[in-house]
Amino acid sequence: MNFEPDYVDTQFREEVRAFLKAKLPAEMAARGRSGFLTGRDDALAWQKILAEKGWSVPHWPAEFGGPSWTARQRYIFDEECYLAGAPVTNIGGVGLVGPVIFTFGTAEQKARFLPGIRNGDTFWVQGFSEPGAGSDLASLRTSAVRDGDHYVVNGQKIWTSFGIFGDWNFLLVRTDPDAKKQAGISFLLLDIKSPGVTVRPLDSLEGSHHLAEVFYDNVRVPVENLVGEENKGWSYTKFLLFNERAFYGAEAPALKRYLQKIKHIASIERAGSEPLIKRPTFAARLAEMEIEVAAIDMTVSRVIAHGLDPRNGGDAVGSILKARGTELAQRLTDMLVEIVGDYGAYHYPDTNEEPDLRNDPFTGPDYAPGLMAELVYRRAASIYGGANEVQRNIVAKTLFGF
């Protein structure tokens, strides 16, 4: 262990910053910095820009177009992108199904799907949770029955993030109804435009529709869209969920952007003539969170630098980071809504769904719209990806064998 400055990392960080300065469109960055979730258009447009530079799939192997960065470099890249307000790229494609395809897929699947993800042509959405299978994912019921060279899919998925933006859907289906829970599940790739697919957006509390239900009514999926072996889908899912938790669990870059944003807004917003940041009680609360964000960020760095080891939480660290990161994100977004004062209570429409509104000025300061959407989205963060109660079960079981 030592903390001598690392000039290679510093240089890389500067390279990323220079790229962002040159290539990230200002309006896109402004939308990214607002709390509105990234829409399909920004996600794919930014993915294209990154692809031109060869940076669009940071953790993919070089043979599939990855830049061969170290884990530390990927982390620096993520952080700089976030802080600059770059759109979130299509996690479903780049982060989740992409690695599953290049690890478990056929040569044909790799050739067919990976370029579209890498180059920002296709938007992928996940189909895992069902109304009766949330944190207890393995109890899912959506079925796929073999019929010639097709599977016929029937059932329903829910909590499909960005469902209304999706071109393709990767989903878990039950192919063996008699097998025990985890056995008998397969992993399919499904074109959302297939007949029989209905995407119904859910009304989210703050008025946006980034979550959806997806209904499958005798949807025919060609057999070549099965990933890996039939009934082995659960093992690919575990691989994917591990990636999800390890790479996205704590969302440390997002936490840092919240801090940055709070400081910015609290320097502007006033109570009478006093900027909020000068209030000792407010500043102390912010300071506590900043210290905690640094500790989370250091924990992520420890995992990146040397994987799982008992001194950093061992196999439980993914759950630890997911639980604590999301809870901190909730406190930070609470504060963001709090500091905009009266405008923190206003409803603002979602410009990702209604891009026509982008040019209309909303009432209130330019940073107010989107904060409430962010807060509501973060309320879901302690629920999705395995509720935090489940994460704590995992920690207790993993570390103590309870």
Add this chain to the structure above:
Amino acid sequence: MNFEPDYVDTQFREEVRAFLKAKLPAEMAARGRSGFLTGRDDALAWQKILAEKGWSVPHWPAEFGGPSWTARQRYIFDEECYLAGAPVTNIGGVGLVGPVIFTFGTAEQKARFLPGIRNGDTFWVQGFSEPGAGSDLASLRTSAVRDGDHYVVNGQKIWTSFGIFGDWNFLLVRTDPDAKKQAGISFLLLDIKSPGVTVRPLDSLEGSHHLAEVFYDNVRVPVENLVGEENKGWSYTKFLLFNERAFYGAEAPALKRYLQKIKHIASIERAGSEPLIKRPTFAARLAEMEIEVAAIDMTVSRVIAHGLDPRNGGDAVGSILKARGTELAQRLTDMLVEIVGDYGAYHYPDTNEEPDLRNDPFTGPDYAPGLMAELVYRRAASIYGGANEVQRNIVAKTLFGF
């Protein structure tokens, strides 16, 4: 509901204050205000003073010497005594075994034991918990076997508060080893000087010995010291535990005294030239606790005024007050130790165990000794009387049927 001032209560409060001013010895009050637990000598001496006035057993019926106060008056009396620093009287006698005896005891038991409690002649200690039976009290194993006109008691009790001060011990024993848990338990009164009784003080974390283990080795207890019927002790215990929780659970007067003390100390203690109370972050933390104490105090008043009703937590309110009151007491005593700064880390001997030390000046300000003892004592408060986890189980079961 109305909040018009109540002149009867105000008058009574003034009467109590005048009495305390006239009759509470200054040195005793100074010890009471310090965090040291009340010793046997102060508890009994103060009980005698109260007895002269007819105020020593506030919630006993008039026929046994009670003053016939309303519940509200008793609460005012408790509060004023606490705030004035009056010693805590012998709860085991006045609050717990006394009511059991006058409710379930024989005429002879009433005549024999009640006067000693009322007049401060005898100090009673409780014998309920055992090493294997804490929150799960009904699994106790100490046995009493009938042998002629005696019971022969064998076993062990633990967590006996003020065990080393005890004259008499009321305890639960198993008289029917074949009965199911709660059945087969009897309630005995036992002279601690009986042959075969050994009281072993426990070393408490801060160095005091107010808790004890009591060992019973063939101790012979006359049959006339059985309260009520054999094997029916559990029902008397439930009565007693209800009293304990309802009257002592929240300890609102103690919470108020902590607030008073924190304000006093924080006005004196300084960081550089600034009194601690002027620090906004410190003052805000204190304010939060003061507001919460007021809410707890109001809740107690609601229960006193109109018993259990759904709007005040119904049958769960005792558990609610116990859990929240003790947790708030922990935060308040943490703050007390914190504000005395360096002296908050010092060990001070317990002057109740070593009264010779009372005239020796300790190093540090006069309010420093005893605060740590108080903090450690309050750490136990979320454990004793049914751990707070058990209280939450009760609340969930009582209110929601979970």
Add this chain to the structure above:
Amino acid sequence: MELQLSDEQKLILESAERFASEKYTFADRRSRVTRGETFNRDTWRQLADLGWFGIGVPEEAGGFGASTIENTLIAEALAKAQALEPYTMCAVLPARILAACPEVECAQAALAALIAGEQVFALAYSETISRGDPAAITTRASKTADGWAISGRKTLVVGGDVADQVLVTALDAETSALHLFLVDGSAKGISREGDKLVDWTSGLDLVFDGVQVTEGERLASGDDALAIIRAALDDAAVVLCAEAVGAIEGAIEVTAPYIKERHQYGVSLSSFQVLQHRMADMAMELVLARSAVMCALHALSNAEPVERSARVAGCKAYVTRIGKWATSQGIQLHGGYGITEEYSVGQYYKRLLVIDALLGRQDFQLGRYTEWMTAQLPAA
């Protein structure tokens, strides 16, 4: 002092609960939200007809006597039923202000119209810098030949989209004294920006651009005006806290059966001890929140203005904090469904977010209490 509800109060509570649960079904609310209706005049009139707008107003001012206690009972029931109509902000609050101006003719007429539910009133006092302090404003009133011209922006004006008349504060352009005016809602120069609040209730900006009012529409000025407004805001803050109590209770009542019915891993969610304890803590917060409201009601009846405002601020800081926590846990226990509009639990949480924003947020309210508390201490 009597801490139990009187028979009359029990009747009021019961009738409020009955009316609210019949009137405000969740399905009806969803359909109103979908068509963007923040305020329904018929419903408003019904609330008035029940006598609820005059209930806390003294009889000599045209009200029905009683006190803020009765307002809190009604508000609690309405909040539990997720009423969209802003009872606290558009009935209780302006009525308090109007009743405190017995000498002003137009105020008396307005109060009668308010109590009868004939006209809708809004208070436009807040600005971005106010944070609950009615003195911290920048809107200006300049003297004109026959009255005043008001210019400035008011934020979070509940009822601002529908109000027939608006109570507006402004600083005298010359003396900087605070004036309180009664302005016609359709007056020239008033524009509206914003749409509604996140809990789908009414609230937006009112922008005043040289809006003309007569001298007769000036209700009060200077310290008098501030004292009237502060007292009314204190009353309204306590009633809002009662709304929070209703929302917490509502969140508990929809969540407990939900986790009993819902199964995961083959067992009822309510069999998990962690969720049991979560609900136990929510129940504890409910009991304490109701007690905190009673502490504040006690202060309204007994304390001098400075202490009264401090204690009300303390109550609001506390109730908002624990209320946001308790209702957010209602969402958590509902899982993904909790963050959708299809389940009612999230509406309680959003109501708490709005209650926090109205009349000054947590950090500022706690600051006000803290300041008062430390000022009480003897100098060491």
Add this chain to the structure above:
Amino acid sequence: MELQLSDEQKLILESAERFASEKYTFADRRSRVTRGETFNRDTWRQLADLGWFGIGVPEEAGGFGASTIENTLIAEALAKAQALEPYTMCAVLPARILAACPEVECAQAALAALIAGEQVFALAYSETISRGDPAAITTRASKTADGWAISGRKTLVVGGDVADQVLVTALDAETSALHLFLVDGSAKGISREGDKLVDWTSGLDLVFDGVQVTEGERLASGDDALAIIRAALDDAAVVLCAEAVGAIEGAIEVTAPYIKERHQYGVSLSSFQVLQHRMADMAMELVLARSAVMCALHALSNAEPVERSARVAGCKAYVTRIGKWATSQGIQLHGGYGITEEYSVGQYYKRLLVIDALLGRQDFQLGRYTEWMTAQLPAA
């Protein structure tokens, strides 16, 4: 930057863990506590012989190179084993100060004696008003014919009961500049008040009544002295935080098997989900506390003094807060046994209480971080 322990560091950690667990058995500790022994010179010498006192001292100052990182590894292991000897306060801290005075002859001799474990050193800097700020003192040093006379009271002097030499700060009676002296522990005019700390380790008041020192025993003055002391306090604070990490880990390691073995209501305590989650949270705090120490170590290596002190303060505020919580929950999970001396878990909690008190408590440390953080912001 390299976040994994090097092979040398792993060896140091392992040998520290081995030594500590063999030397500091709980039974032996209990017997030392019972006879009131805060400090054992033989044990102290053994620690020195392992090379642990010179490990963070530069080679040119007579140490063995390495850095504060190595100190934290040793401190963590000692704290986990509940060592009574004050490694951080009487070895790491005075060594840093002495090593920072290379020009002063007596300091160099003292440092050699410290590293060899031949003499015991204590730092007497704190007073009741200091709260972690070494500049906030009232002890006075007056010039005499051949040196200085020191008068004042120092609190919480760890090692004060046994120190052969004491580092003392005092303000110049004339100029108010701060001086740092090296004083013989048995000098005339020094008296001791108090006994020991609540975790049974060394700590008491040293009262100086005209204690005579020579000019040669003045190690540093003014801003230089303060800079030396602050840097040493920052190092020591990080090492104390590593002690806290060791204590949290120790509390977890004694509690997990305890709740597995212990049964209530016929089942193992560890089968209760609420207790499982409690321990999960304790484990989370352990991971984050260790990361916070690494953040502070990063600042020690990379930051300018103002930022360095702020970040160290932030680390101490955070680690103390979560450490007090985690160890207190170790007690809670032990039930009644937790608050007795017969089980080790309570000692960890008491150590955290003492760590909080040493070098400035939570509220003040957080205040220091906050002040720095807000000073970094561009003026709006």
